[in-house]
Amino acid sequence: MSIGHTLLGLLESGPRHGYDLKRAFDEKFGHDRPLHYGQVYSTMSRLLKNGLVEVDGIEAGGGPERKRYAITDAGVTDVEKWLATPEKPEEYLQSTLYTKVVLALLTHRNAADILDSQRSEHLRSMRILTDRKRRGDLADQLVCDHALFHLEADLRWLELTAARLDKLRTEVSK
Amino acid sequence: MNAPAGSLLAAEALRKTYGPTVALDGAEFSIHAGEVVALMGPSGSGKSTLLHCLAGIVTPDAGSIVYAGREMATMNDAERSALRRSEFGFVFQFGQLVPELTCVENVALPLRLNGTSRKEAERTALDWMQRLEVDDLGRKRPGEVSGGQGQRVAVARALVTSPRVLFADEPTGALDSLNGERVMELLTEAARSTNAAVVLVTHEARVAAYSDREIVVRDGKSRDMERAV
Amino acid sequence: MNARQWSRDLAMGVRFAFAGGREGWFRATLTAIGVGLGVALLLLTTAIPNALAVRHQRDVARADYTYVFGHPMKAGEKTFVVADIDTPYRGADIRGRMIQREGAQAPVPPGLTKYPAPGEMAVSPALKRLLGSSDGTLLRARLPYRITATIAESGLTGSQELAYYAGSDNLAAHIDPPNVARIDHFGSPRSPDSESDPVLTLLVLVVFVILLMPVGVFVAAAVRFGGERRDRRLAALRLVGSDGWMVRRIAAGEAMAGALLGLVLGVGFFLIGRQLAGTAEVFGTSVFPSYLNPSPVLAALVAVLVPAAAVLVTLFTLRGVVIEPLGVVRTAKPARRRLWWRLLLPVAGLAALYPMIGQGRGGGNFNQYLVTGGVLLLLVGVTALLPWVVETVVGRLGEGAVAWQLAVRRLQLSSGTAARMVNGIAVAVAGAIALQMVFAGVEADYTKRTTNDLTRAQMSVQVPDGVQVPDVAKAMTATKGVLKVVSIADGQAGDKDKDPSQTASVSVGSCASLREIATLPSCHDGDAFALKGSDSETDSETAKLLTAAEKHGRTLYLNPAYVGDIHHGALSRWTVPTGLKQAESRKDPTGYERGGFLLTPGALPRGASTAVQGVVYLSIDSGVRDATEYVINTAVRIDPLMQPETLTSVERDGQFESIRTGLFVGAAAVLALIGASLLVSQLEQLRERKKLLSALVAFGTRRRTLSLSVLWQTAIPIGLGLLLAGVVGLTLGTVLLKMVGSTVRVDWPGVLAMTGFGAAVVLAVTLLSLPPLLRLMRPEGLRTE
Known part of the structure; x- marks a missing residue:
């Protein structure tokens, strides 16, 4: 962060x-x-x-x-x-993303855009992993799955945050 | 905005309301042959409505949809039905197989609707069922097969007419991850092999990861992430 | 499992029955109407024997038996004279009596408080209404008496009966049993056995069985309405902890709710029907509402059995079903339907009816249990055979368009449901076809039996003693609507003036009239003929009389007297003329061939015209409305005791027409009810398939294809049902006709009309389910809630 x-x-x-x-x-x-x-x-x-x-x-x-x-x-x-700039998809980046979202809200920027471009970045990684998984053997598949599930967790968080943007806006501008 | 050159199916400024609910509010879309595009967004964002509009199932209140150079708004219901029968294929989450028809009859149904003889339709249907690894279910009824098998039968049915666009609305929604993955793999492989475009509505990232790009729908507005960057 | 638990579960079910919103109410109401109709019919059926018994008692109580043993009665303190002057009016029969009181203690007729004075009359309410209406104008001329009293219910057998008592003071002079007689009491001397017409009894039985059956089938189907939704509800109840038996009882309670409501409706229907029965008339028979009292035991039995039956049917239908918390599981596919026991039912029915074939002709009795049982078995056979037929036929239906394939596959998967829905229609149509055939057959026989040659005359008038035939002929010729009058005076000629040993009949008439009963070589007034060519016995009798006459100087006696004759006309001598011609006998318009002698008026000895009784045949102009009534009025004006007879029976056809209409209306009502239930289940099924229908539309299925498949889905089972109904109906009709001894004749228009009704129901159900179908096919169905 x-x-x-x-x-x-x-x-x-x-x-x-x-x-x-x-x-x-x-x-x-x-x-x-x-x-x-x-x-x-x-x-x-x-x-x-x-x-x-x-x-x-x-x-x-x-x-x-x-x-x-x-x-x-x-x-x-x-x-x-x-x-x-979307963050490089890696583990435990929530606090950075959170900060970005709140700051965007504080400065009246479009917070949803931040989330969307982050999702896009995540999906890009997921596509690569999915593709590798498709070509690889079982070991590759298991490794990729691990990463995919973590990315998916991030994405879910992104979705949830996106759904709560309005609520967050009223909270931070208090 | 004009649709990018070479797109097979494109839409712009789509508006659709159901009573007081605004489902689409200026949504845009485009896809070219052989491409897999995921429509993502939260429930109620309008992604299914966008798919229904693109497929000619629902007529938008405003905006234009152009398929293969033809404006959909100029077609009547019969023409759009014919288009869906011959050029499009559909996979839904569940409840799409006719319970009293056998699996092979279900797969053959779109061909039969197009006037193909029963024998030939069922032969083609069996070919597709083989590609989706469900050819052994031919004589069973949908009630007698598992959810994953049923969904593969549905995919076979969607592809049996060799459609140019395949519309899939939460195709893995009722399946566990392993079955869902398998269905997605078979679906995208089959579509790529026939150079069909796939419009995939999903809220699952792991399903969307099978796409080439995603379009996010939120509050009836669409956002094409690739072109936005 | 105790009674409290039972009643609690049942009560819960009753609540559920009405908790389903508008649809729940609709279903419960439909069930209730079906059950209600059944209950009303049952109550009416149990009331009919009672009504007929009361009716019979009333009829016996007012009987004026004029047949007396021994010597004729002399006028006394208790005697009165009564004349039977029944008269038809525009197809209705009017019971008419002319009465004259002789003694102070003479009994007053039932329903009257005193004897009407001469020139006055007491009438039944229905006759009063008729006389007061514009329809009664002609009748008023026939009954020129002042209405001074109304006959009370105790003197009538039905609310619609037309009856009157007219007062008189000169009847005693006309005593001529059985038409005019002196008696001293009303009522039968001994209580005769109620000799109801066996054919009528058979028809009544069959009508009720045939009406009750489809209602029963309908009720059985109705308690299963909303099966799928109920299944889901029961599964939910299992999830919250009800055990398998509790949910069964709750389901039974739901069915019972409809049945209980139906019981209430049924009593209402019955009370309405009872009042209506008071204003209706069938076969010239009407009853008073008060007659229609079901026996309390039977009524109580109905009140208990109907809800109990609803509960049992539900439990029975749930026997192959396991209700699990997560859904309803039908136990393993039911075994293939077997044919043999299904065939056994109609065969047993035929076997029950077979021994009674031909019994109606001899006036023999039908065993009521065998008749009811046989008809029931035959009709139940339809409901047992239909599922098998549908399953077998549908299983073999193959290739076809997509709409056909969808419908056939659906039927293959659930042929039982389809057959059940159609059963009611099949039974109703089978019964209606059979009844139609019986009515048509019996009616045809009636017309065929008469020997009247209606091309020559349509009415005949027997001229009573004391009235001159030529007077009648003259009056009739002047009557409106009469085309031709043939008058024949018939009398007897004997070889002695008292107790003759040889006799022959003598017929007197003008040449034109005589030509109606004989082929004459030539004829002038004054000619006389001897007839031959009737049966040989009569011919030889005539020959013998002629031989006998030779011995007495060719003298015969007209109207010879017999010992013990209470009436005898004036005796006159007749000398057989030397120029007696021969003539060939010919059937008169009523089919009667005369023998003996024919005389023209000029050949009749002076003063002999009163000595003979006569008959007048009339040709009527069918174009003149009420010509018959004018003729009767003329006759009554000459002598109230003179009763013209109509040789034709146009009114009978009219009556059959009304029964046929009634049958159609009844069958149509039953079919409409069944159609409504078909529609409900059709809509239910469509709603369940909302998602599927939308998906089918999404991938380009034409609306036409889906609509057609809905049509096939109804049309195939109903078509099979109608076919089976046709076969069973015709068989039952044939057997019933053979039983009453009538010629078997198929009433094709009736069969076509009934099957047409069935087809109309299919079409109506399909058409009515199209708007919801089209609505369900809208893409909104694809939206996930």
């Missing part, structure tokens, strides 16, 4: 302080693994260096946590690209 893209995405809805970003992240994505302040500072300084964010203002009292960050145009394009 890319924390940088996630924080960038969170900034898209408006400039935020560092501690705001951490709180928003924890609330929406960090259910059991809250971000450390250190992670936020290092990520933000990397993004600042790459020109994807800029400092919008500093509050009295100083300290890095008092900086207010805003996303640049380059930053918006970067988020866009990241969201549109």
